[in-house]
Amino acid sequence: xxxxxxxxxxxxxxxxxxxxxxxxxxxxxxxxxxxxxxxxxxxxxxxxxxxxxxxxxxxxxxxxxxxxxxxxxxxxxx
Ligand SMILES: [Zn+2]
Numbered sequence: 001x002x003x004x005x006x007x008x009x010x011x012x013x014x015x016x017x018x019x020x021x022x023x024x025x026x027x028x029x030x031x032x033x034x035x036x037x038x039x040x041x042x043x044x045x046x047x048x049x050x051x052x053x054x055x056x057x058x059x060x061x062x063x064x065x066x067x068x069x070x071x072x073x074x075x076x077x078x
Pocket of ligand 1: 035
């Protein structure tokens, strides 16, 4: 299943033109690299996926803690 079809269960609406979704552990079937820490997010680990509304192909997968830190600090590496 393409990961942009995950239901949006955060319900917090627009976020700087980003769709931020929580990926449940059972949905994480592939490993990704987190742009927040440049470390791997292993398959089976719940994390966040951040999808720009205008360029959805540029979605990024983040560790939940890394995304929360980026949200707090306003630093969002591409
Ligand atoms: Zn990370």
